[in-house]
Amino acid sequence: MNTEHPRKKPVLISTCLLGLNCRYDGKRRAHPQLDALREGFLLIPACPEQMGGLATPRPPAEIESGNGQDVLEGRSRVLDSTGNDLSENFRRGAQASLELARFHSCDTAILKERSPSCGVRQITRKEKVLDEQGVTAALLNREGILLFSDEEDDLMRRLGEN
Numbered sequence: 001m002n003t004e005h006p007r008k009k010p011v012l013i014s015t016c017l018l019g020l021n022c023r024y025d026g027k028r029r030a031h032p033q034l035d036a037l038r039e040g041f042l043l044i045p046a047c048p049e050q051m052g053g054l055a056t057p058r059p060p061a062e063i064e065s066g067n068g069q070d071v072l073e074g075r076s077r078v079l080d081s082t083g084n085d086l087s088e089n090f091r092r093g094a095q096a097s098l099e100l101a102r103f104h105s106c107d108t109a110i111l112k113e114r115s116p117s118c119g120v121r122q123i124t125r126k127e128k129v130l131d132e133q134g135v136t137a138a139l140l141n142r143e144g145i146l147l148f149s150d151e152e153d154d155l156m157r158r159l160g161e162n
């Protein structure tokens with residue numbers, strides 16, 4: 001009898017989407033389809049801001065200008081609401097997320113939209129929503145990892161196709 005179970009596809013996921021307490025505001029916000037995601041995939045949690053050395057809760061932060069790629073290349077900074085420059089924390093957290101993805105052979109990630117780290121399609125700046133990527137999303141995208149927003153329509157079907 002074959003007792004081997006087929007291995008689920010490993011998918012990197014923003015830790016806060018599991019409902020864990022790592023958001024800047026200390027609130028829990030699990031993804032509404034978390035049970036189905038757990039059933040279908042091997043979820044590998046990554047919180048770039050915590051892995052970059054930041055505490056929870058923490059003051060909100062924004063990319064000062066441009067996008068995550070600009071922060072990676074030193075053309076822009078991430079500042080928190082008290083004016084602290086967190087750029088190095090964000091770069092370190094992005095790199096740690098990439099290493100985690102590679103360690104677990106993830107070629108796909110589901111990331112929290114509008115975060116200055118995890119935003120796949122959007123970030124916020126001065127209370128405006130901008131069509132730009134966060135720092136970790138930019139690095140993972142640059143390194144060939146397929147990104148899905150947590151707000152993607154039909155997320156389960158689209159993940160299954162890839």
Ligand code: SF4
Nearest residue numbers: 014015016047112115
């Ligand atoms: Fe951490 Fe990303 Fe969630 Fe922010 S959005 S709490 S950086 S996992």
